[in-house]
Amino acid sequence: MNKKIIAIIVVILAAVLLYAGYQAFLAPKGTEGSKEVTIQIVIEKENINETFTYKTDHEFLTDLMKEKQEELGASFESFDFGTMITGLMKYKVDPNSEFFLFQVNGEDSMVGTDDTPIQDGDVYKFILSTF
Amino acid sequence: MKIRDIVLAGILSAATTAGKLALSFVPNVEIVTLFFIVFTTTLGIKRSLMVAMVFVTTEILIYGFSTWVIGYYLIWPMLVLIVSALSKRVSSEYGYAATGALFGFFYGMFFAITESFFYGPAYGLAYWINGLTFDLVHGVSNFIIILLLYKPLRKMMDTSLKHYYNSAS
Numbered sequence: 001m002n003k004k005i006i007a008i009i010v011v012i013l014a015a016v017l018l019y020a021g022y023q024a025f026l027a028p029k030g031t032e033g034s035k036e037v038t039i040q041i042v043i044e045k046e047n048i049n050e051t052f053t054y055k056t057d058h059e060f061l062t063d064l065m066k067e068k069q070e071e072l073g074a075s076f077e078s079f080d081f082g083t084m085i086t087g088l089m090k091y092k093v094d095p096n097s098e099f100f101l102f103q104v105n106g107e108d109s110m111v112g113t114d115d116t117p118i119q120d121g122d123v124y125k126f127i128l129s130t131f
Numbered sequence: 132m133k134i135r136d137i138v139l140a141g142i143l144s145a146a147t148t149a150g151k152l153a154l155s156f157v158p159n160v161e162i163v164t165l166f167f168i169v170f171t172t173t174l175g176i177k178r179s180l181m182v183a184m185v186f187v188t189t190e191i192l193i194y195g196f197s198t199w200v201i202g203y204y205l206i207w208p209m210l211v212l213i214v215s216a217l218s219k220r221v222s223s224e225y226g227y228a229a230t231g232a233l234f235g236f237f238y239g240m241f242f243a244i245t246e247s248f249f250y251g252p253a254y255g256l257a258y259w260i261n262g263l264t265f266d267l268v269h270g271v272s273n274f275i276i277i278l279l280l281y282k283p284l285r286k287m288m289d290t291s292l293k294h295y296y297n298s299a300s
Contacts, residue, residue: 007274
């Protein structure tokens with residue numbers, strides 16, 4: 001039994017080291033301080049094209065969007081993999097055919113808003129799209 | 132394939148589903164990997180593959196149809212095939228615990244590959260990196276669970292299977 005406990009401790013220690021490495025090199029990092037960012041929401045079928053500019057100290061976009069939830073008319077749903085934006089400007093997506101395409105500085109984002117660090121001058125664009 | 136094998140596949144896949152649901156409140160901690168390792172080493176490849184197929188089909192009935200279904204239909208039979216190939220050389224629980232740990236570590240990567248066929252490699256890469264900490268938990272918990280429970284469960288399965296098949300004749 002002792003041998004098994006040692007093996008378990010070794011594996012846990014190795015995992016802690018790997019986690020530290022992940023946090024240091026791979027995990028997205030935010031920068032603190034006052035940052036000015038723009039959020040643009042495009043819902044063509046409702047003729048909505050709104051732009052908001054915010055100064056924020058939040059590190060990640062979800063936190064900012066939750067703070068400005070009322071102004072953005074945003075609704076969220078939490079899943080194991082992170083937060084999903086289910087509505088903007090009080091428009092709720094049809095989960096069977098629609099989603100908000102999320103772009104950062106004109107490029108499709110590879111991660112969700114939970115993992116998008118807020119950088120000064122960033123433009124975040126949400127476009128209602130269908131699949 | 133005898134009727135008893137078919138019934139056994141149903142019972143074991145139900146047990147696997149129940150075990151998965153019982154631990155579903157802890158993200159990425161599961162006993163499905165342990166079960167399939169024990170099934171493969173006691174029942175052999177053919178019957179274990181049948182259990183895996185019934186298990187995955189049950190998952191679809193519970194959670195609905197989506198892109199993960201394809202990965203799921205591949206990953207559990209793949210584990211059965213890997214364990215079956217290893218079982219000729221590995222007999223100790225340490226070997227299976229290490230296999231389970233590696234399976235957990237690469238679980239997210241496997242799904243990232245299948246997802247990238249639908250949404251592109253950039254999405255697949257983001258999906259994988261985003262889930263790395265979950266994979267870490269998955270691998271470590273698999274190692275601990277298999278190391279501690281493989282032997283007693285294997286013993287129990289051997290005894291139960293002996294009774295099950297002897298009572299058939």
